[in-house]
Amino acid sequence: MYRSQKLALKYLTAAITLFGIMTVAGLMSAYYYINPDFLFGILHFNIAKILHIDTMIIWLLMGFMGAIYWFLPEEFGRELVGIKLAEILFYVFFGAVVVVAVVFIVVQYGNSDETALWFINQGRKYVEAPRWAAIGVVVVMAVFAYNVIGTAYVTGKVSGITAVLMVDLVPLLVLYLDAFPAISNMSADLFWWWWLVHLWVEATWEVLIGCIMAWSLMQLLGTSRRIVETWLYIEVALVLGTGILGLGHHYFWIGAPSYWLTIGGLFSAFEPLPLLGMVVHAVYDAGTHHMKTTNRPAFYWLMAEAFGNFLGGGVWGFMMTLPQVNLYAHGTQWTVSHGHFAFWGAYACGVLSVIYLVIQKLRSLTQVDGALWKWSFAALNLGLVGMVGALLVSGFAQAFIERAIGGSTHDAFIAGQSSPWFVEGMVTRFIFGLMFAAGYVALVWDLLTIGKRAPVLATAGAAE
């Protein structure tokens, strides 16, 4: 095993650990809605929410890095350049995440000066990490880019997938530099902030996971490189072709010119197209292989990725993206429903699929299957879909009562949040959140023990 693959195992282990912290923080955030006095005066909603969304970003990023560190040495046929530096930085990265989390929980906030932004909390959604930690992320990403691009340069081997990956790493790094400024003008601040959030999540991350899924398909189903590379180019053209100007759907109400209503509405309406293409391709692949594979959990998580991305990112996004609807749906639990479904479908399922592929190789299993992964798969997906459905009901109630009828005042907000539809949605979301958490526990247990519990599955004769 290459050293970079050992590093991949560390990144994937850290990712799964942070996935657990994200789940606990998510349950806490959900519980505040049911019992607002929960930890009042000790740990407020905003801190639980920051932990929830920031650990989500970090576990997915670590999952992507783990997947790429796993596949890349096989792609290049050699150890990655600068692997020693990458190994050191893993510990620095993980240590920094722990320190930032402890500061969030213990210190929580500072005075209104630059010191608070440098050492406690930057107070910008998704990029709350203090500046010193954000610099650390830039360093880690720069070394990651050096590992990839440096190895390609040394070997002179640049496949279609690695070429796309290398090009994608540039905006991934450059856009993150927007995590630092504190622009006083909220309109300008949010304008640039969306460059970071949208163009990371709906552009560079989509391409990143596209590269990872391309390698996964080749390994899992033996799909030819020619086919996966063709699909990757089509995906890049469609995702970025629609997503770059689809950025405009975030500019409807931040003070930007009104032409963004037309441009953002039109291009974001096209954004589901590449995701639909992925579903078509996934179904086609599944059909040609008669749903047979040597790694059923990886295969099913791959399918969940295609369908979840299309439904959560595409359909749920389209539902609220037209300005006529977004005027009322914007900034409600409707958005939360879309966010949960999209992140899960687009990224989390893909990372989980890769982890099962890695385990197959790591434990030399000719067949990966069993009962426990099915329980975790069912509980995680049903839990997630249940949360998404409940949040959507709450979001509808909020959009109608607070936004459309009440006009978004303080009293209208309370009226919306007190509506039985909203309240029951929040309770239901919490219950499905518990199901999701149970799925996480089953997942971790399965990852730790699969292939060890039933040695018969590891025999060559068990292969289909």
Added chain:
Amino acid sequence: MHVDDPAFWRAGAISTVSIMSVVLVMLTIDSLAAISPGGSNVPLYTVINQHIDYKFDDKRGNDMPVIRGAEPLFGKAVDAAAAEALIDKGKMVIQSRSCIDCHTFFGNGAYYAPDLTKAWLDPAWETWKIITGTKTREDAMVKFLMHPDKYRIWTRAMPNLDITQQEAEALVAYLKWMSAVDTNGFPANFGRMQQKQ
């Protein structure tokens, strides 16, 4: 090049991304002018010296800020430099206290607490004037922001975030300036229900 050739799709991807990126850069340059203070959509910071309202505009077909007449904040007009200092401080308070992780600004943020886009214009301050024993909206806002736990009116309450008098005044200035940003009609129907009642 044939459609079966990956190079065909690679060329398509490169050209599509290039064209869209150029268009985005051009639109960004135009938008930045509109959203700079004093641009077509975002007022100068000295707007805090004026009366601000939010009315439905028949021609545009949506709500928009209406700025007219003098109404200095805390009864004292400030010059451009002082207004900018207040807005800078207000934004620092918002970031240092992670307000956006409970509230939304222009609908962006977290959804646990009310949207603050037009908070300056919220009819609820009339209630808080009575609760806090103050005579003006801005004084009620300052008192509430400094001691939100004392003036709790609902089950979900804002915690005390150790906001000082100076910070609270800057925050009020920020919210007043923000209410004058033209947000293409978001939020719709703001405060109209209370007007009818």
